[in-house]
Amino acid sequence: MDLNALEDFRLVATHGGFGRASRASGRSKATLSRRVAELEDALGLRLIERGMRSLELTEAGQLLLAGTEGPMRDVVDTLEEVREGMASPKGRLRIAAPLVFSQLALGRLAAQFVAIYPEVEVEAVAEDRLVDLVEEHFDVTVRINPRKDSNLVGRCFARDRLVLAAAPSIRMPRRRSDTPCAVPAVVTPTYREGDIWTIRDSKLTIEPQPVLRLSSLLMVRDAIIAGAGVALMPQSIIGGAIEKGELAVWGEVGEEVELWILHISRRLQSPKVRAFVEFMCAQYRSGVFTI
Template sequence: MHEVADAVAAARDGLATPRGRLRIAAPLLFSQLALGRIAARFLASYPEVQIEAVAEDRLVNLVDEHFDVAIRINPSKDSALVGRCFAKDRLVLAAAPSIQMPKGDRDKPFPVPAVVTPSYRDGDIWSVRNGQFTIEPRPVLRLSSLLMVRDAIVDGAGAAMLPQSIIGSLLEKGELVSWGIAGDEVELWVLHTSRRLQSPKVRAFVDFMCKQYPNGSFTIPIR
């Protein structure tokens, strides 16, 4: 019914101007790193839209909870939602230069001190370089925030698997060293509930998100 009301309002206004409240659900890390600036830029282009963004990692129900769009990482392919991939990221195994890079292999993982998140399970093995290089994490810290993990390994606590987007500048400055890329690229999508009744504000936001990352890589906006 919200989509029908938006469609009727858009038809009445000539389909020209995005307006009204736009509710956005986004993962916590993406929200902390990028969504504030993106929302401000969008508002500058579309001043008649009022943005309400909710940052949390659970999968919200767009219809039941009255969200217009959601930012999701590697969304399920059987999802009823539609949308576009606007950027990609990748996981990097990294550590401070003071941590010696091991010389393990796939058959004999090398134990190293590690900073992990709650998703880590005892016995997990980290593999990089297409499986040719493996390590056995020995957790020394368990932290719930990837930004905390980043700060901990910069200070030499151990190695960690982190998105390239949040450590790229530290790798360039030599404060962290990459031990290799892990797995496939991570896709970031902007999703909505219906292509047929897509309102001007939703259509404008989807297009705007894709223009923020013209090279397809997720990078943190420069201050």
């Protein structure tokens, strides 16, 4: 173990960044970054998460920093503790996920995960906004059709599809023409005036006439079951209502919806993150998101 690399890590950690550590020590940022990476490789653990605007210590990094504040003769023992202590999934796993996914699936999934890995404590936050994993101390996030982000990696664990659905009492228009058919609709905040819904593999287009504007897809589901109008919904959310005959599907709209589990880096991924990613993918081996 290179104790100079350890000292460089402590320098970066205590100063809160490579730039400040460089200015304080006179050593180049490139050298500090390389030495910290070498220490991480030697331990087989990620010690620092490098965000867009900030630097955060991982659990292993915090443990190493705290444990090396004493005499250097204790350093080797501390390094071994860090290596052994982080070898299996343990510690707090913070998850950010969209509201509806959290309400419908995440509670059950989290319970199953901690039953397999009892040394992991799961903390899940249900929000539709895009969180900053580094600055807000999240380990993983579930995102729907995520845009490309150079700081995040992950896997698509399931797919869903968007369908137009309504209660059987609302008849699907039969007219096929270039003119959209006006139909009473229940819409969400993503709806914009003038939006047109086109059914795939069909010439039928729908011009939604909003009668209800609801912020939750679960409210939308209940409203269309009650006969309020047609709505654009994920198949997974209304699958049960379709099976019971409470809703009828008019057709698919748009492309498939992808659900991804994302985290900061594939390099030296922590055991708890790696285990959760594998767990999520195993839950949806068919590739289809079901509730």
